[in-house]
Amino acid sequence: VIEELDRDECLRLLATEPVGRVAVGWLGQAPLVLPVNYVLAGGAVVFRTGPGDMLRGLGQGPVSFEVDTYDPATRTGWSVLLHGVARPVAHADVAKLDLEPWAPGDKPIWVRIVPSSITGRRLTRDRG
Amino acid sequence: VIEELDRDECLRLLATEPVGRVAVGWLGQAPLVLPVNYVLAGGAVVFRTGPGDMLRGLGQGPVSFEVDTYDPATRTGWSVLLHGVARPVAHADVAKLDLEPWAPGDKPIWVRIVPSSITGRRLTRDRG
Numbered sequence: 001v002i003e004e005l006d007r008d009e010c011l012r013l014l015a016t017e018p019v020g021r022v023a024v025g026w027l028g029q030a031p032l033v034l035p036v037n038y039v040l041a042g043g044a045v046v047f048r049t050g051p052g053d054m055l056r057g058l059g060q061g062p063v064s065f066e067v068d069t070y071d072p073a074t075r076t077g078w079s080v081l082l083h084g085v086a087r088p089v090a091h092a093d094v095a096k097l098d099l100e101p102w103a104p105g106d107k108p109i110w111v112r113i114v115p116s117s118i119t120g121r122r123l124t125r126d127r128g
Numbered sequence: 129v130i131e132e133l134d135r136d137e138c139l140r141l142l143a144t145e146p147v148g149r150v151a152v153g154w155l156g157q158a159p160l161v162l163p164v165n166y167v168l169a170g171g172a173v174v175f176r177t178g179p180g181d182m183l184r185g186l187g188q189g190p191v192s193f194e195v196d197t198y199d200p201a202t203r204t205g206w207s208v209l210l211h212g213v214a215r216p217v218a219h220a221d222v223a224k225l226d227l228e229p230w231a232p233g234d235k236p237i238w239v240r241i242v243p244s245s246i247t248g249r250r251l252t253r254d255r256g
Binding site for chain 2: 105
């Protein structure tokens with residue numbers, strides 16, 4: 001059974017995971033999709049990045065952020081997809097956030113995605 | 129430590145997971161990113177879908193397919209990103225493939241993405 005999730009439930013689920021995927025579009029090219037560590041702060045997704053394709057893509061237009069989990073044993077899971085514009089995190093706010101990416105490398109740029117839309121679905125098994 | 133993965137290693141890893149994420153771009157809009165069940169067949173990713181936004185997006189241009197796994201306890205993992213054009217799977221080939229999506233709903237359209245590029249990274253911990 002597929003159940004649509006409301007915004008509050010999506011945000012609650014987002015807060016339970018350490019890794020999501022940022023997707024940025026490129027005119028005439030396939031989207032760039034990369035996993036990142038993130039935190040939720042004030043209803044926005046915050047992650048860190050460095051110079052590169054992802055950073056360039058973030059400025060091209062609205063971006064997506066996807067999180068999901070699944071259990072192969074029960075063939076169940078959920079996914080949340082958030083759309084929004086990526087903006088720099090204010091310096092004063094960075095100091096309040098606890099976000100240390102697992103990947104090495106300098107990631108000095110803190111980005112937030114303020115959601116313009118959040119949708120999600122949960123897949124469960126019929127008990128009938 | 130981040131290690132770049134070669135194409136063979138990426139394909140080997142792709143064969144170990146049941147769920148990946150298809151990302152399709154839209155001019156001036158955020159990409160659509162949805163998890164799907166998939167199989168590898170002849171070096172291509174094969175998944176099933178039905179009528180809807182994903183199907184419309186698949187025809188817009190090159191698409192992406194992303195798979196990752198991670199272990200929060202060790203803060204390690206890997207990710208693979210494949211780009212390519214989505215094409216229908218030939219009817220004769222469908223019969224040979226074992227692909228039953230976990231999600232309910234009619235998914236009569238079998239799609240394959242023949243990779244034009246495959247990149248991947250593995251994140252491990254320094255033992256030093």
